[in-house]
Amino acid sequence: MRIGAIEAGGTKFVCGIGNEEGIIEDRIxxxxxxxxxxMANVINYFKDKGALSIGxxxxxxxxxxxxxxxxxxxxxxxxxxxxGFDFIGTLRKSFDVPFGWDTDVNAAALGEAAWGAAxxxxxxxxYTIGTGIGVGIxxxxxxxxGLVHPEGGHILTxxxxxxxxxxxxPYHGDCLEGMAAGPALEARWKVKGSELPExxxxxxxxxxxxxxxxxxxxxxxxxxxxxxxxxVMKQKQxxxxxxxxxxxxxxxxxxxxxxxxxxxxxxxxxxxxxxxGLSGGLALGLEALRRS
Amino acid sequence: MRIGAIEAGGTKFVCGIGNEEGIIEDRIxxxxxxxxxxMANVINYFKDKGALSIGxxxxxxxxxxxxxxxxxxxxxxxxxxxxGFDFIGTLRKSFDVPFGWDTDVNAAALGEAAWGAAxxxxxxxxYTIGTGIGVGIxxxxxxxxGLVHPEGGHILTxxxxxxxxxxxxPYHGDCLEGMAAGPALEARWKVKGSELPExxxxxxxxxxxxxxxxxxxxxxxxxxxxxxxxxVMKQKQxxxxxxxxxxxxxxxxxxxxxxxxxxxxxxxxxxxxxxxGLSGGLALGLEALRRS
Numbered sequence: 001m002r003i004g005a006i007e008a009g010g011t012k013f014v015c016g017i018g019n020e021e022g023i024i025e026d027r028i029x030x031x032x033x034x035x036x037x038x039m040a041n042v043i044n045y046f047k048d049k050g051a052l053s054i055g056x057x058x059x060x061x062x063x064x065x066x067x068x069x070x071x072x073x074x075x076x077x078x079x080x081x082x083x084g085f086d087f088i089g090t091l092r093k094s095f096d097v098p099f100g101w102d103t104d105v106n107a108a109a110l111g112e113a114a115w116g117a118a119x120x121x122x123x124x125x126x127y128t129i130g131t132g133i134g135v136g137i138x139x140x141x142x143x144x145x146g147l148v149h150p151e152g153g154h155i156l157t158x159x160x161x162x163x164x165x166x167x168x169x170p171y172h173g174d175c176l177e178g179m180a181a182g183p184a185l186e187a188r189w190k191v192k193g194s195e196l197p198e199x200x201x202x203x204x205x206x207x208x209x210x211x212x213x214x215x216x217x218x219x220x221x222x223x224x225x226x227x228x229x230x231x232v233m234k235q236k237q238x239x240x241x242x243x244x245x246x247x248x249x250x251x252x253x254x255x256x257x258x259x260x261x262x263x264x265x266x267x268x269x270x271x272x273x274x275x276x277g278l279s280g281g282l283a284l285g286l287e288a289l290r291r292s
Numbered sequence: 293m294r295i296g297a298i299e300a301g302g303t304k305f306v307c308g309i310g311n312e313e314g315i316i317e318d319r320i321x322x323x324x325x326x327x328x329x330x331m332a333n334v335i336n337y338f339k340d341k342g343a344l345s346i347g348x349x350x351x352x353x354x355x356x357x358x359x360x361x362x363x364x365x366x367x368x369x370x371x372x373x374x375x376g377f378d379f380i381g382t383l384r385k386s387f388d389v390p391f392g393w394d395t396d397v398n399a400a401a402l403g404e405a406a407w408g409a410a411x412x413x414x415x416x417x418x419y420t421i422g423t424g425i426g427v428g429i430x431x432x433x434x435x436x437x438g439l440v441h442p443e444g445g446h447i448l449t450x451x452x453x454x455x456x457x458x459x460x461x462p463y464h465g466d467c468l469e470g471m472a473a474g475p476a477l478e479a480r481w482k483v484k485g486s487e488l489p490e491x492x493x494x495x496x497x498x499x500x501x502x503x504x505x506x507x508x509x510x511x512x513x514x515x516x517x518x519x520x521x522x523x524v525m526k527q528k529q530x531x532x533x534x535x536x537x538x539x540x541x542x543x544x545x546x547x548x549x550x551x552x553x554x555x556x557x558x559x560x561x562x563x564x565x566x567x568x569g570l571s572g573g574l575a576l577g578l579e580a581l582r583r584s
Binding site for chain 1: 353367368415427429431432434435436437438439440441442443444445446447448449450451463464504507508509511512513514515516541542543544545546547548550551
């Protein structure tokens with residue numbers, strides 16, 4: 001079975017072909033430019049690949065409401081040329097196949113549930129903590145949508161008592177993304193996160209913010225696995241700090257073995273590594289094929 | 293069609309018979325005592341009612357994992373006699389019918405989606421703000437479960453700048469429930485909430501806390517309707533204050549008409565009034581029958 005997958009990122013597009021076992025057989029990447037030239041590259045890649053369906057995990061915000069006239073569009077992004085762009089419609093002119101369509105983080109959650117850190121589980125939450133913060137929620141075997149897709153990177157969090165940083169979010173100032181995304185780290189400490197030593201106090205503060213988000217998502221949707229990815233989470237020293245902080249926050253309230261005694265295998269990095277994004281697209285493509 | 297419904301509350305049990313249109317045809321209530329005497333009353337009520345299924349919305353925490361040997365049990369409640377009680381197993385000895393089983397707040401969310409404020413929608417969130425704070429989440433046509441059920445009353449919220457109250461939660465001190473449930477209101481202002489005048493500053497502070505929970509749930513699961521019930525929400529003056537605070541918190545970030553311009557019909561009281569709990573049980577019973 002040949003399934004097409006697209007990981008549409010803010011700076012880079014990755015396209016690939018994979019199968020129903022999650023194996024990526026072929027891949028290509030190119031920079032994200034204006035939609036016309038970018039989509040020409042996408043169409044050129046898939047044109048002789050024989051994909052039975054194509055799954056797209058993309059930067060957003062996007063319209064995911066199947067009943068909406070603008071389903072399959074990118075909506076209000078500040079990225080030049082992409083606001084109001086008909087992503088699926090453009091591809092449909094060249095490929096008469098079912099399309100899967102969701103945010104990059106929802107796709108990553110689905111991919112990790114299919115073949116990665118949450119394999120075999122019917123629920124997980126995927127956070128990406130990098131240039132921005134996003135969250136994908138997979139619950140009872142389905143990605144969670146509602147009015148729009150989750151925007152959990154912008155939840156309101158408590159300020160760390162030693163943190164005088166005002167926050168970088170243009171909408172909310174000191175929301176989670178404003179305080180804990182990569183650019184906030186850099187603005188607060190005046191040096192790139194990747195250049196801060198492992199034992200720098202920046203990481204305890206970072207863990208404090210991320211742990212609040214994780215605590216609240218555990219209390220809200222009770223995922224069976226919490227997966228933390230993205231550039232900031234390449235700092236592996238964060239994992240034990242976040243686990244400890246979450247344990248302290250919950251204080252024994254959620255009486256479940258996975259949380260109380262197996263935290264090391266509960267809050268984890270993505271298992272699909274550099275293929276996480278593309279695998280998410282693949283999982284969406286497979287889902288679209290099954291639904292068709 | 294005759295469907296049985298149970299609203300199992302901490303102080304009161306309500307049992308009833310209803311139909312597939314959500315009409316409650318008969319009801320009875322009695323105090324919550326030890327499980328033996330309480331369940332004897334339940335069994336006595338249903339024994340000649342000819343219910344095709346029975347749905348139970350109950351106080352918790354409860355085991356909702358169908359694969360668990362203790363599915364259908366109340367788990368760790370401090371309520372005397374009820375910790376580890378096999379609720380469904382006890383009823384099954386008398387009634388060979390399918391059982392629906394969920395938390396009281398999940399049941400209320402389902403009932404409101406079937407016949408109430410979220411009728412016709414495939415997602416909503418139901419908060420009860422009373423003696424405690426609980427949340428039920430209905431997303432993409434299903435109640436959300438995971439490791440356990442949502443415990444969103446205990447999320448960490450920011451402290452109001454004028455609030456020196458330490459919080460009442462035995463686990464978390466100043467979590468949402470610790471700061472904004474009825475007992476917290478009473479402990480902070482030294483008078484029952486119901487005796488505070490409408491224009492008392494207590495309500496602005498209360499709205500501040502509830503609005504944070506609503507803001508975060510909008511960003512996290514993006515419900516199509518937010519329903520606020522429970523004793524504290526009988527204070528109708530809270531609704532406009534909460535809507536305004538949520539609008540301020542989101543600051544235009546979630547670009548959707550329901551939120552930006554129709555907030556009055558987005559954050560609403562339950563439509564089922566005093567029947568909300570029993571209707572939830574009825575909806576669970578109906579779901580159990582359809583699944584069987």
